[in-house]
Amino acid sequence: MRTILRVLVILLLTGLIVFVAFFAGFGLNYYQVRTQPTLSDIPKTFPLFWEVWGKIQGDFYGDVPNRQTLTRGAIRGMLQGLNDPHTIYIEPEPARNEQTTLQGETGDIGLNLDIKGGVLTIVAPIPGSPADKAGLRAGDIVLKIGEKEVALHTTPQEAAALLRGPVGSKVSMQVRRIGEPKPMDLELVREKYALPTVEAKVLPNTSYGYIKITMETTETANEFNRALDTLKNQRVTGIVLDLRNNPGGLFPDPVLDIAGQFLKNNDVVLYEKYRDGTEKEYKAGSRRGATDLKVVVLVNNGTASAAEILAGALKDYGRGILIGEPTYGKGSVQSIRRLSDGSALHITTATWLTPKKKQIEGAGLQPDIAVPLTNESIQKGIDPQLNRAIEYLNKGA
Amino acid sequence: MIRALVRILFVAVIATVFVAGAFGGGFVVSRQFFAPAPLPDGGAPADWKPYMPVYWEAWNYVHQDFYKTPIDDSQLVNSSIDGMVNALGDPNTRFVDAKTSAITSSDLSGSFEGIGATVEMKEGRLTVVSPIKGTPADKAGILPGDIILQVDDTVIQNMDVMQAIRLIRGPRGTEVKLVIQRAKQPNLTLTLKRETIRVPFVEARMIEGTTIAYLRLNDFGATAPDEMRAALQELNAQKPTGLIFDLRRNPGGYLNVSVEVASQFLKQGQTVLIEKFKDGRKQEFKAARGGLAAEIPMVLLVDKGSASASEIVAGAIKDYKRATIIGTVTFGKGSVQNVHTLSDKSELRVTIARFFSPLDHEIHHVGITPDIEVTLSDDDIAAKRDPQLDKAIAVLTGKK
Numbered sequence: 001m002r003t004i005l006r007v008l009v010i011l012l013l014t015g016l017i018v019f020v021a022f023f024a025g026f027g028l029n030y031y032q033v034r035t036q037p038t039l040s041d042i043p044k045t046f047p048l049f050w051e052v053w054g055k056i057q058g059d060f061y062g063d064v065p066n067r068q069t070l071t072r073g074a075i076r077g078m079l080q081g082l083n084d085p086h087t088i089y090i091e092p093e094p095a096r097n098e099q100t101t102l103q104g105e106t107g108d109i110g111l112n113l114d115i116k117g118g119v120l121t122i123v124a125p126i127p128g129s130p131a132d133k134a135g136l137r138a139g140d141i142v143l144k145i146g147e148k149e150v151a152l153h154t155t156p157q158e159a160a161a162l163l164r165g166p167v168g169s170k171v172s173m174q175v176r177r178i179g180e181p182k183p184m185d186l187e188l189v190r191e192k193y194a195l196p197t198v199e200a201k202v203l204p205n206t207s208y209g210y211i212k213i214t215m216e217t218t219e220t221a222n223e224f225n226r227a228l229d230t231l232k233n234q235r236v237t238g239i240v241l242d243l244r245n246n247p248g249g250l251f252p253d254p255v256l257d258i259a260g261q262f263l264k265n266n267d268v269v270l271y272e273k274y275r276d277g278t279e280k281e282y283k284a285g286s287r288r289g290a291t292d293l294k295v296v297v298l299v300n301n302g303t304a305s306a307a308e309i310l311a312g313a314l315k316d317y318g319r320g321i322l323i324g325e326p327t328y329g330k331g332s333v334q335s336i337r338r339l340s341d342g343s344a345l346h347i348t349t350a351t352w353l354t355p356k357k358k359q360i361e362g363a364g365l366q367p368d369i370a371v372p373l374t375n376e377s378i379q380k381g382i383d384p385q386l387n388r389a390i391e392y393l394n395k396g397a
Numbered sequence: 398m399i400r401a402l403v404r405i406l407f408v409a410v411i412a413t414v415f416v417a418g419a420f421g422g423g424f425v426v427s428r429q430f431f432a433p434a435p436l437p438d439g440g441a442p443a444d445w446k447p448y449m450p451v452y453w454e455a456w457n458y459v460h461q462d463f464y465k466t467p468i469d470d471s472q473l474v475n476s477s478i479d480g481m482v483n484a485l486g487d488p489n490t491r492f493v494d495a496k497t498s499a500i501t502s503s504d505l506s507g508s509f510e511g512i513g514a515t516v517e518m519k520e521g522r523l524t525v526v527s528p529i530k531g532t533p534a535d536k537a538g539i540l541p542g543d544i545i546l547q548v549d550d551t552v553i554q555n556m557d558v559m560q561a562i563r564l565i566r567g568p569r570g571t572e573v574k575l576v577i578q579r580a581k582q583p584n585l586t587l588t589l590k591r592e593t594i595r596v597p598f599v600e601a602r603m604i605e606g607t608t609i610a611y612l613r614l615n616d617f618g619a620t621a622p623d624e625m626r627a628a629l630q631e632l633n634a635q636k637p638t639g640l641i642f643d644l645r646r647n648p649g650g651y652l653n654v655s656v657e658v659a660s661q662f663l664k665q666g667q668t669v670l671i672e673k674f675k676d677g678r679k680q681e682f683k684a685a686r687g688g689l690a691a692e693i694p695m696v697l698l699v700d701k702g703s704a705s706a707s708e709i710v711a712g713a714i715k716d717y718k719r720a721t722i723i724g725t726v727t728f729g730k731g732s733v734q735n736v737h738t739l740s741d742k743s744e745l746r747v748t749i750a751r752f753f754s755p756l757d758h759e760i761h762h763v764g765i766t767p768d769i770e771v772t773l774s775d776d777d778i779a780a781k782r783d784p785q786l787d788k789a790i791a792v793l794t795g796k797k
Contacts, residue, residue: 025423025427029427045741060675061674061748075455075477077480080476141554273464332464340451351464
């Protein structure tokens with residue numbers, strides 16, 4: 001009897017497992033098929049593509065590249081037709097490379113790049129990086145990397161792939177700074193660095209703390225929390241939060257946690273708005289360490305992306321005023337789609353709105369108190385933006 | 398002990414095989430009911446078929462994900478064609494969509510709609526060469542040497558000059574915003590209303606106080622040969638002792654027009670250019686008879702803005718030593734484009750050949766070197782001086 005029971009249980013269990021496995025396989029295929037994008041009909045005007053190809057094929061004087069290169073050119077062109085600088089095509093090799101970034105494993109010169117009007121522009125050099133030490137600045141336009149001229153519509157990812165290389169190797173660049181008559185030639189040595197992203201100190205001769213966030217990574221919120229605790233132990237009465245040249249980085253956790261430290265409630269830090277009009281809310285983290293401290297936020301045109309979210313939230317809830325220059329205006333969300341040949345697309349799928357529903361993309365944030373940083377003051381080592389922030393904390397205006 | 402282990406192993410293997418088999422079976426059975434739609438090739442010719450599915454994959458993702466709707470499909474098709482054509486790596490092989498083509502094809506017809514400033518790319522920056530008198534650019538106070546940093550919202554940097562010009566031009570009556578950098582001044586923002594600009598192909602006059610005739614050709618447009626003939630007849634009536642022919646900043650135009658223009662200065666039957674095709678075929682173009690300036694002592698002015706058809710004429714004049722060439726090395730575009738008008742009125746220019754000077758000198762990426770090099774500096778332009786023209790007059794009058 002017991003043996004029969006045992007066999008029966010084993011048979012039943014086996015049957016159950018086989019059944020579950022069968023349906024798992026069934027479901028996987030179903031899921032794959034259902035999530036595959038369905039093709040909207042081939043556009044009526046598409047035959048023009050083949051008409052053009054016919055004319056080229058017969059007569060073109062030069063060597064016609066292989067069909068794969070031409071197809072990739074067509075995809076690149078298609079995306080340019082969307083007129084969105086952040087929707088871009090990435091060839092298989094850089095597509096593989098970019099999977100390794102944002103994890104601190106960069107062996108390069110520390111530049112954050114973006115494309116503005118088709119032109120490759122520096123968002124900000126990471127403080128302490130070779131790019132920073134070489135004097136590169138937000139807004140500089142990259143003309144050449146190595147001996148290679150940067151073509152119009154070169155993507156930041158393609159450029160970053162050129163800038164990366166073995167640690168200790170050299171890379172030359174030519175950049176133009178608006179207002180300078182001649183382009184500048186620079187040579188930089190690639191480094192490997194995992195720099196801290198938060199710097200903090202008590203400002204000399206004041207009771208104010210100074211926290212500089214250079215970019216957002218997985219460690220940033222922890223570093224920020226420690227910095228805030230240290231400053232509170234020193235009984236600071238106000239905070240200067242320096243987000244200048246902070247190009248963003250990891251989103252959303254670091255900024256939600258940091259914003260939460262300043263906000264009173266579980267407030268919405270930003271809305272992500274999709275094509276169908278729906279909005280996703282991102283709420284502040286739960287630590288409330290600095291709700292009573294006065295805050296001034298320093299921003300400039302190198303303040304971008306996640307950093308603009310943080311600045312926008314503090315401004316909209318009246319928790320901090322912005323001093324400095326207008327921010328960069330990078331506030332859109334890209335999803336990465338891998339294509340079957342190993343290349344990838346970055347497609348803008350949503351835009352970011354501040355808590356008061358102001359769009360960040362393109363517009364950026366305006367400072368409450370505009371204070372420019374001139375070349376002269378940089379040379380003299382004066383920081384008028386920081387000085388204005390201290391004055392504001394002193395006088396409350 | 399060992400037997401127990403073997404037994405467990407056996408059971409584990411059997412179980413794994415069962416589960417994997419069931420999973421795989423489920424997947425395969427499911428495929429029978431729900432098969433993924435094959436990606437289309439969009440009517441691709443056989444040699445494209447393996448590659449086009451990736452294109453449609455990208456197309457689908459864009460339509461599924463992109464945040465701004467609706468998406469203009471015909472715009473995407475046009476820009477895809479543009480991307481494919483650009484991938485050929487030849488800056489002179491270009492696709493111009495129907496809308497833009499309506500604007501730019503007017504170039505060689507003698508008038509266009511824009512602001513009326515000639516421009517060039519200098520160190521990657523769009524620089525005004527000169528505003529044409531009486532045009533919106535002139536009235537707005539744009540000066541030679543001004544750098545156009547931005548057109549509407551597009552930053553101009555390292556851009557193909559034609560692409561930049563396309564941004565500035567547009568239907569008359571519409572407005573264009575320019576951000577301009579001028580030496581030692583804060584950036585200016587000007588808003589100009591576009592107008593129809595008429596540029597005569599030919600300018601002719603006698604140089605004051607001399608017996609030297611001056612003839613300038615701005616473009617090798619369709620009516621240029623007739624205008625040239627008329628102008629030369631008028632000049633010849635004044636019995637000039639020398640002729641200055643100015644091809645500076647002339648970007649070229651039609652190949653057959655260049656042969657007609659060169660024919661004015663050459664003897665009948667002299668070769669003007671040799672056209673060479675990919676398959677090794679050659680075609681020689683010969684000067685026609687009836688040249689109105691085949692004998693007169695002559696100086697040809699060229700600069701790095703003299704391109705294409707200008708270089709055909711300069712190459713022939715140089716090889717036959719027909720004139721003293723003064724100025725700077727020419728642009729170096731020695732390729733011929735076939736212009737196709739496509740079914741939707743868009744336009745495709747395909748590079749089909751290279752041309753060489755009568756003595757078989759390469760022009761592409763080489764240019765024509767003047768006999769006497771004289772540069773024109775920014776300071777000269779600002780001070781309205783023209784040392785190249787001065788040198789030409791000096792050469793023709795025999796002064797040093």
